[in-house]
Amino acid sequence: MEPINEIAGRAIPYGAKNVDTDVIIPAHWLKTVSREGLGKGAFETVRAKPGNVFDDPRYEGAPILIAGDNFGCGSSREHAAWALLDMDVRVVIAPSFSDIFSSNAFKNGILAVALPQEQIDRLLAVAVEGELFVDLENQTVGTEMQDRFHFDVDPFRKHCLLNGLDEIGLTMERGDAISAYETRAASQLSFLSGPRAA
Template identity: 60%
Template sequence: MTPFSSLSAPAIPLGKANVDTDLIIPSRFLKTVTRKGLGKGAFAALREDPANPIDSGLARGAEILIAGDNFGCGSSREHAPWALLDLGIRVVIAPSFADIFAGNSFKNGLLLVALPEDQVARLMEVAAEGHAIGVDLEAQVVTTPYQDRFPFPIDPFQKSCLLEGIDEISLTGELEPAIAAHEARLDADMPWLRNAAHRA
């Protein structure tokens, strides 16, 4: 997982509420066996309109998506954060997020920032003007060139994992010495358990 500390980048002012995972990445794009390329199918229904915010000139180089309430609702497909990351999005800012989407996003290194609706509306205005928005995970604050400073909450464990780029596999790997010591103790104390599964 790529570590995240801070960025300053253009943002896509999507603004829609109740954006579900099928809108983020329609099921017809889920036949791939790799995460790469999913960004091409991200928001396919919206992108049929040439004036969509995803492909506008203001969104060029965008690493932030600003959305409405209940972002990521619908199915539990992990492809949704994969598609956003492949699109270049590192941060989604919204008033609230669906629980399963939030869990999938954290496990894949996509930072979700929950802010009050009035602050999200302010960021929408700034993004629509083409200005970069700053997100500092260490300080837990979102900033704009107009000196807006919006603090945001985040679980300390999730913050630490995102800052260090540690996923579940990495966390398990850190326990390898303890696991090896446990296995060695089992071999010494209960040698009859070795290969017991093969005898069953």
């Protein structure tokens, strides 16, 4: 998992509320066994409409998505996070998130930032022409016009995102302790390894 600290660039000013995971990545895309290529199916129904924000060249490769309240509701598909990553989105900013989406986003290296609606409205307005700056270390979202909005983040999630630690990475951090336990267990619990050949 890639670490996140400072993310800067254009933001997709989507703003829609109650966006469920079927909108983020429709069910017929779930047959794949690979995470790659899911960005093509992301927001497929939205992209079917002419003039949609996702196909606007100004936001191509934008690392930030601004959405409305209750983003990621619906089914628990992890493919939603994979699709966003395949679009190069590393931060989603919204007033609130579904718990399951928030968890899946975190486990896949996406920062979900919850801000009040009035701050979201300001960011949506700025994102039409300007860039945003997200600083995880200092827990702020800023604009070129010197707006600075503070957000809360769980300390454990912050540690993992800053250091690029997924569940495997967290386990590997404990490698010395695991090795020490295995050595100790081999001598103290030798009966677990089965009977010795005569």
